[in-house]
Each structure stands twice: as C-alpha cells, then as structure tokens.
Amino acid sequence: MNELFRYVLRLGDLSLILGQRLGEWVGHAPALEEDLGLANIALDLVGQARLLLTYAGELEGRGRSEDDIAFLREHGEYLNAILAEQPNGDFGQSIVRQVLIDAFQLELYERMTSSTDERLAAFAAKSVKEVRYHLRYSGGWLVRLGDGTEESHARVQSALDRLWPYTVELFAEDDLDRLMADRGVAPRLSEVQAAWSARIDEILTAATLSRPKDRPHSWHGKRGQHSEHLGYILAEMQHLQRAYPGARW
C-alpha cells in the first residue's frame, strides 16, 4: 500500500469526519451566529477533505474520485484519529473538541507549508489561514464558557476531562508518521505536540480550566480501529450514495 496515500487519508479523514460532526449542529446551535459559525467551519473542513481525498485518489492510481473515497469506504478504512468522531454533546463539548483539533491542525499545517511534497505544502499554506480563524472562534468561546458562569465552567471542564485522553492519539508517532517525517513530507509529531501544548495551556489558563493529565491510550483510529460512533456517522453520511449510487448535485 502506498504510504503517502495512507498519510493523506489520515489528514483528509480528520477534516471530513470533524466537518460532518459539525454539520450536525446546523439548525440546532444555541444562536443564529453560532449556527453560522459552526457551519462555516464545517464547510472549510469539508473543503480541506475534498482537496486531500482528491489527492489521495490520484496517489492510489485506481481512478477513485473524492466522492468514491468519502462515501464508499468501510468503517475500518477511515484513518481519522478518533477524537474527531466523538459525539457533539452540548455546545461546550463541541467547542472543547474543536479547540483541541483546531490547535493541532494549526501547528501541523504551519509546519507542513515547507513539506517536500508540493501538493501538501500548497494545501497547508492555503488551509492554515482558515484554521487560524477556526481557533480564534473556538478558543474565544472556550474562554467565555470556562471563565463564564459556574454552570458553563463545570460543563466545559467535564468535557475537557472526557475528551483529553483522545488527544494522546494525535501525537502518538507510529511507523507511518515517522516515515513521513523522515522524508520531510510532514513535521515530527513531537515538535507539533510541543507547540500545541503551549497554545492549549495559554487558552486553558485564560479560560480558568485545569489541564487533565495525559494517560496511556489504546485507540488506533489512525490505523482504522474506531469507536462505535463512526458507524453512526457513516450511516448518515453515506446513505445517499449507497441508496442512489452515483447521484450528483
């Protein structure tokens, strides 16, 4: 199996699944502004996924389009870290998940602008600009909720405690991550983690939230081992293409 293909799928699936999750908020957010905010971030993420999955299809060389890859794979073929597929919960929980992933994408993409892979470098330079706005939005909300009322503080702290263990997977370097870093395609995950950690600490301090402790993990979404949540996401996301194969807008 082509390694770069698998790596690009990891990136693309993280954006795709998080974008799909955010899409669930449309029509249900606490205020119109937040409905628009979350929907716009979802759009950017799906846009990222389109570019990446198109590229993955070319790397694979079997003629699969972005749609084939997004809609016609099985559960175990998605390579997103499982933080992205965690349920929305309340608005605060969605914001916590968003901050954790926005900061990850920001630090990853900033370093990927100098990738030896021209397509990924161009992708990263384009997307990092958008991700900065995502983190500005999600980080701003986390500070307001954390440093808000007793109720909002308690809710986002509990969401942070629940989601934090999944962040370990983002930075758990395996053979594929190492290979990509050796080739200069991607930055070292340890470097991304250090920058991510500093940024997260800054936001958590402003939000008066305490940082949970890291614990060993046994999740391997990046290798296709997912929580049951992904199945429900795929059932909804793939329904149209499964029921009406080849349907187009």
Add this chain to the structure above:
Amino acid sequence: MSSHQATAGHAPVDRTPVDPERRVSLAWEALASVDDPELPALSIVDLGLIRGVEPRPDGTLDIALSPTYVGCPATDVIRRDVERALENAGVGRFAVRQVLSPPWSSDWISAAGRRKLENYGIVPPERAASSMRDVLRTNRPVSCPRCQSPDTETLSEFGSTPCKALHRCRACLEPFEYFKCI
C-alpha cells in the same frame, strides 16, 4: 481540469481570433464580467481570483483560478460562470485550472474592488494579510461603514459567507459585515 471547445454545439464557423494577444485580452474582458455569486457588486477580477491567462504551446488558453476559501460553495459556481463567459466570448479552446499556491489573499483585492465593497456596505479587509499571525490575539477596531464610528464590536467571526465576519456599531446600532483579512 476541463477543456472546452468554444465552437461546440454552434454552427461550424470558427470565430476564434488567431492572434494570441487578442484572445488573452478577450478572455480578460470576459472574466471581468463574471460577478462573484455572493458579492454581486464585485467581479472575480476585482477579487484577484484570476491568477493568469496564458496561451499554451498547443493553442489552449490556460486560465488559472484561485478559490477564496477551500470550502466556499461559490467556487463551483464561479468555475461554471467562468467557463460560460469564455465560451460566449469566443476565445477558442481553453482550460480552467485551480491554483492553490500561492494561496489567495485578501491583499489581492484590487483598489477598485475595495471601493466597490465599501459602496456595497461591506468594510474592506485590512491590508497586509501577512500580519495575520496575530489573528488569534488582536481584535483590531473596524470603523462603522455608515457613521464611521470606531466604537464597534464583533458579533461573529463567521457571517453569511466564509469570507465575512459580522460586526455591530455601538454608536448607530447598525450591524455590518467586514471582509476578513486572510
């Protein structure tokens, strides 16, 4: 990537000018007539979305088009509008190519484009998007486009489209849109 034969489906009279310079200027004219679907006051040339119009050795006119935001739904509409305008202008065979690098910047909006945005009631983006690294921290004051008061607040980082933020003037109480600096 898609290629188009301007004469397809029409009478077999080839109106394509032979002079490459003439074809390029015809293409620019046609592109300047394509409005952004979300900002009808501006053409895609005003927005700086067209990165180049160049004849290739095989005679195909190469049109380089940049998206504003990777997920902007207007991108596909713009591409279709561009293809239609070029077909109607009779520029001959052409191919529209998406260009991501260098990434589109709000700095590329032309002076005319900034004026048109302002007249439309949308505050143009601050210049020098290179200073955007600060975007996470600073919230520069944006003056109200109606009463010019600097006493305004951000309502949402995301407005009716990905490229705009929603603000409100505390002096005249009117909401207004700000074209994001990216």
